[in-house]
Amino acid sequence: MDTEHLFEHLVMEQDADEDPAASACGTGSGSGSIGSSSVDSDTPRGVTLSWRDLTVFATARGAPCKRIIKHVSGAVRPGALVAVMGASGAGKSTLMTALAHRSPAGVAVRGDIRVDGRPVGDFMRRLSGFLHQEDLFVAELTVREHLNFMARMRLDRRTSCWERQRKVQQLLRQLGLTASQHTRIGTPGHDKVISGGERKRLAFATELLTEPPLLFCDEPTTGLDSYSAQQLVDLMQRMTERPRGRGKTILCTIHQPSSDLLARFHRIMLVADGRIAFIGTPEDALLFFREQGYVCPASYNPADFFIRTLACMPGSEEASKAAVRKICDRFAVSDHARKMEMEVMQTESGTYPAFVVQPAASGGAAMWPQKLWLLTGRAMLQVARDPSIQGMRLLQKLAIAVMAGLCFLGTVSVSQTGVMSVQGALFILVSENTFSPMYSVLGVFPSELPLYLREHSAGLYGPGAFYMSKVLSMLPGLVVEPLIFAVLAYWLAGLRDDLYAFGMTAAIVILTMNVSTACGFFFSAAFESVPTAMAYLVPFDYVLMITSGVFVKLSTLPSYVSWTQYLSWLMYSNEAMSILQWQGVGNITCPDATLPCLQDGDHVLDHYSFDATHLSRNIIAMGALYALFHALGLLCLWRRVRRLQ
Numbered sequence: 067m068d069t070e071h072l073f074e075h076l077v078m079e080q081d082a083d084e085d086p087a088a089s090a091c092g093t094g095s096g097s098g099s100i101g102s103s104s105v106d107s108d109t110p111r112g113v114t115l116s117w118r119d120l121t122v123f124a125t126a127r128g129a130p131c132k133r134i135i136k137h138v139s140g141a142v143r144p145g146a147l148v149a150v151m152g153a154s155g156a157g158k159s160t161l162m163t164a165l166a167h168r169s170p171a172g173v174a175v176r177g178d179i180r181v182d183g184r185p186v187g188d189f190m191r192r193l194s195g196f197l198h199q200e201d202l203f204v205a206e207l208t209v210r211e212h213l214n215f216m217a218r219m220r221l222d223r224r225t226s227c228w229e230r231q232r233k234v235q236q237l238l239r240q241l242g243l244t245a246s247q248h249t250r251i252g253t254p255g256h257d258k259v260i261s262g263g264e265r266k267r268l269a270f271a272t273e274l275l276t277e278p279p280l281l282f283c284d285e286p287t288t289g290l291d292s293y294s295a296q297q298l299v300d301l302m303q304r305m306t307e308r309p310r311g312r313g314k315t316i317l318c319t320i321h322q323p324s325s326d327l328l329a330r331f332h333r334i335m336l337v338a339d340g341r342i343a344f345i346g347t348p349e350d351a352l353l354f355f356r357e358q359g360y361v362c363p364a365s366y367n368p369a370d371f372f373i374r375t376l377a378c379m380p381g382s383e384e385a386s387k388a389a390v391r392k393i394c395d396r397f398a399v400s401d402h403a404r405k406m407e408m409e410v411m412q413t414e415s416g417t418y419p420a421f422v423v424q425p426a427a428s429g430g431a432a433m434w435p436q437k438l439w440l441l442t443g444r445a446m447l448q449v450a451r452d453p454s455i456q457g458m459r460l461l462q463k464l465a466i467a468v469m470a471g472l473c474f475l476g477t478v479s480v481s482q483t484g485v486m487s488v489q490g491a492l493f494i495l496v497s498e499n500t501f502s503p504m505y506s507v508l509g510v511f512p513s514e515l516p517l518y519l520r521e522h523s524a525g526l527y528g529p530g531a532f533y534m535s536k537v538l539s540m541l542p543g544l545v546v547e548p549l550i551f552a553v554l555a556y557w558l559a560g561l562r563d564d565l566y567a568f569g570m571t572a573a574i575v576i577l578t579m580n581v582s583t584a585c586g587f588f589f590s591a592a593f594e595s596v597p598t599a600m601a602y603l604v605p606f607d608y609v610l611m612i613t614s615g616v617f618v619k620l621s622t623l624p625s626y627v628s629w630t631q632y633l634s635w636l637m638y639s640n641e642a643m644s645i646l647q648w649q650g651v652g653n654i655t656c657p658d659a660t661l662p663c664l665q666d667g668d669h670v671l672d673h674y675s676f677d678a679t680h681l682s683r684n685i686i687a688m689g690a691l692y693a694l695f696h697a698l699g700l701l702c703l704w705r706r707v708r709r710l711q
């Protein structure tokens with residue numbers, strides 16, 4: 067399948083509306099498909115999650131170790147919809163990411179977390195879904211394209227196209243996204259296209275694709291109006307029901323739910339200052355708080371009451387902390403806690419059928435080459451749909467090529483003055499395809515890393531596929547752009563009228579741009595931000611430029627710096643193109659025989675310390691630098707990802 071086909075495929079899948087099997091997947095794929103039957107029969111049931119003596123520390127380098135969650139225990143049974151509530155900063159998100167086995171770097175988790183009695187491990191990434199507080203998407207995709215992409219990445223690779231479409235269609239309908247399925251996702255505050263609520267629902271739909279038996283949702287209702295929030299919680303509630311919802315287990319942090327919304331949760335877990343203040347039904351919570359002397363007024367929303375009681379009041383921090391400590395201490399010795407302790411013990415020692423980890427259990431998710439293919443297709447759509455990347459750059463290249471070519475028009479000739487013009491035109495060909503492409507990719511990894519880390523933590527793909535997809539998606543532009551530039555500038559400037567010299571020069575210009583971009587990728591992966599990468603790249607550039615053979619005769623470079631020319635693809639490119647211009651040229655006219663003149667092409671090459679036999683050496687050296695920069699870039703990215711996760 068070529069790139070066009072990949073585009074077609076992504077876009078074609080978006081056209082499958084009411085009858086996805088017929089329109090997107092062909093008529094034959096719907097009947098008797100492997101995916102259809104196997105996925106349905108393997109769809110996981112809900113699971114039991116338990117945790118004992120769980121403590122979470124922030125262990126950031128240079129900062130004192132901070133205990134965020136303090137020796138908490140609890141259990142959640144299949145079919146339970148649990149609201150995790152507490153004041154801001156209480157530790158809700160930290161607790162949930164720890165339970166989901168998704169704690170970020172700099173956070174250490176101690177304690178025993180089990181799923182159906184088995185200690186948690188990396189399987190949690192495939193067993194559970196995690197809806198983050200802040201959703202991240204590729205802004206250039208439409209809602210449907212995003213879901214199609216995720217379906218192909220996440221679902222069992224044996225799932226038929228028809229089945230994939232059915233799932234996507236069903237989720238669009240369930241989450242009320244059918245009307246906006248062909249709308250670009252966009253970026254909030256920038257080129258925002260779908261609404262905040264639709265973004266939340268899309269993030270939710272993405273997590274539901276694999277039908278995980280365990281779902282963690284970090285503030286899914288934030289930013290939604292009360293009706294949309296209610297619909298979302300209703301949907302969650304239905305998912306916890308059997309048999310249709312298959313008794314999913316859902317934990318959900320939530321801020322200030324209305325009384326109506328709160329009543330939809332089977333249990334609430336109140337977190338305060340990293341401890342558990344209560345786990346149980348909302349009604350039992352009200353009774354427990356009443357026993358502690360905190361009575362919820364009749365007209366008051368219980369959720370607001372709990373959060374206000376457990377909050378740290380400005381101005382009376384110590385008193386609030388003491389009150390919270392007392393509530394947590396009382397809960398720890400209450401009947402509710404004892405019942406919970408029994409439940410934890412039961413869940414730890416219980417016998418459970420093997421749970422199904424989708425999609426590995428039924429054949430595995432997409433293979434690495436397919437993931438690379440999908441990622442490349444997505445990255446290409448990003449490039450193609452962002453005019454600031456493609457259109458503007460192409461226009462700029464055209465304008466510079468025409469301007470530079472016109473400046474050299476009529477100045478290039480086989481004469482003493484013509485030598486300077488030829489070398490000047492060659493330097494423009496090299497420099498214009500070095501600096502701007504190198505700087506233009508510096509933002510690639512700093513800007514895309516958050517999304518990558520999110521998708522990586524969901525177990526979707528590794529740094530290799532991410533890095534390569536970025537390189538491959540830019541490849542067409544990195545051939546077309548320099549080629550257009552070379553064609554225009556070469557012929558307008560009137561460089562050597564020889565097809566071989568032109569063809570080879572164009573190929574070297576393309577190679578130059580690719581090596582420059584590879585260097586930019588390396589700096590982008592090595593440094594955390596564009597300004598930091600620039601701070602190192604600018605001096606590096608100057609050394610490369612000075613040793614390119616244009617500004618100083620290379621053979622006269624001081625020994626302590628002369629080695630840098632071997633890192634300079636500007637020098638390799640310049641020398642290779644100079645060879646193509648001057649090799650075999652004899653008899654350069656000399657206006658005054660009494661003055662020292664460059665007599666022929668060899669003499670010109672010698673003047674710049676270039677060697678006519680170095681053409682292939684230079685091309686090979688540029689190829690080696692290209693591979694080296696990308697290898698270093700990949701290594702840096704890999705190290706960064708390891709550090710951050």
Ligand SMILES: Nc1ncnc2c1ncn2[C@@H]1O[C@H](COP(=O)(O)OP(=O)(O)OP(=O)(O)O)[C@@H](O)[C@H]1O
Nearest residue numbers: 124126134153154155156157158159160161172173
């Ligand atoms: N990696 C970390 N390093 C240092 N402190 C951290 C780290 N992660 C969380 N914290 C701190 O732990 C506390 C709990 O944070 P957490 O995000 O879990 O709270 P929360 O209850 O989810 O708050 P909110 O409702 O505002 O999102 C906060 O004081 C936060 O600053």
